[in-house]
Amino acid sequence: MSLLAAACGSGSSQVMLPPVSAAGVNHISGFTPSGPVPARQPVKLSFTIVQPNGQPLTQYATGPGPHTGVHLIFVRKDLADIVHLHPPIGPDGKISETVTVPAPGPWMLLTDVYEKQSGTSIPLNYQLKQDLQVKGRYVPKPLGPVRTSVTTDGYTFTIHRMPKLKVANADYLNVSVTDPGGKPATFTPWFGALAHAVFFRQGNLAYFHTHICSPNLPLCAANSAIAGSSTRPGQLKIGMVFPQAGKWRLFLQGQIGDKIVTAPFSLDVQS
Numbered sequence: 001m002s003l004l005a006a007a008c009g010s011g012s013s014q015v016m017l018p019p020v021s022a023a024g025v026n027h028i029s030g031f032t033p034s035g036p037v038p039a040r041q042p043v044k045l046s047f048t049i050v051q052p053n054g055q056p057l058t059q060y061a062t063g064p065g066p067h068t069g070v071h072l073i074f075v076r077k078d079l080a081d082i083v084h085l086h087p088p089i090g091p092d093g094k095i096s097e098t099v100t101v102p103a104p105g106p107w108m109l110l111t112d113v114y115e116k117q118s119g120t121s122i123p124l125n126y127q128l129k130q131d132l133q134v135k136g137r138y139v140p141k142p143l144g145p146v147r148t149s150v151t152t153d154g155y156t157f158t159i160h161r162m163p164k165l166k167v168a169n170a171d172y173l174n175v176s177v178t179d180p181g182g183k184p185a186t187f188t189p190w191f192g193a194l195a196h197a198v199f200f201r202q203g204n205l206a207y208f209h210t211h212i213c214s215p216n217l218p219l220c221a222a223n224s225a226i227a228g229s230s231t232r233p234g235q236l237k238i239g240m241v242f243p244q245a246g247k248w249r250l251f252l253q254g255q256i257g258d259k260i261v262t263a264p265f266s267l268d269v270q271s
């Protein structure tokens, strides 16, 4: 298996994955609510992933690592914002979650699936997409220039020595994170990883997702060809392989204290 195909969620099916696979024809069924949803209010969503034989998918990878169950990643199509949730899955395969979408506009719900495969501990990973319209006036935001420092919720994320990012290349970003007092920020493991790096490409919304692991999270790096690491508080090394050139958004996310903090970076990836 190539590095790219093995990378966690290298999900741009148009270039990376064979066009025909059993998983590729699984689809989302029974998505509710069926119409636009309000912004800034809790909304209950539910749906089921249905297999080619018409049966609901009920076998998901389980365990303490991040490559389990389903991840719901709501992203506004201008890449201004995301919401990342890890819903429970019912015994009948029904996925239900309450989400508060923070702003109006056209959103995409990307469901990152870790399906349990018989005979192997390696889950089958693929993504399913669903449009979600959020009521209200939509003012698209530009992606913005590449900047090496982002402050969000009082925490400052700084990329040290931005590398020349290249398509299909293993690249790393070294990021330091400081709290509002300027001290190194301490991350609390969240959903099996110390931090999550979620990448979307501007335009076609190609996606992949890697994790920043730490020595006390042994399953964090399992089943992923590229993972990041952290050996000191406030220091994150992020691994990534871009499946396409272009302008990308990195949402770097982690739990600090009891809060999920998300730092949005713009990245330029050369062909």
Ligand SMILES: [Cu+2]
Pocket: 066, 193, 196, 197, 209, 210, 211
């Ligand atoms: Cu993750």
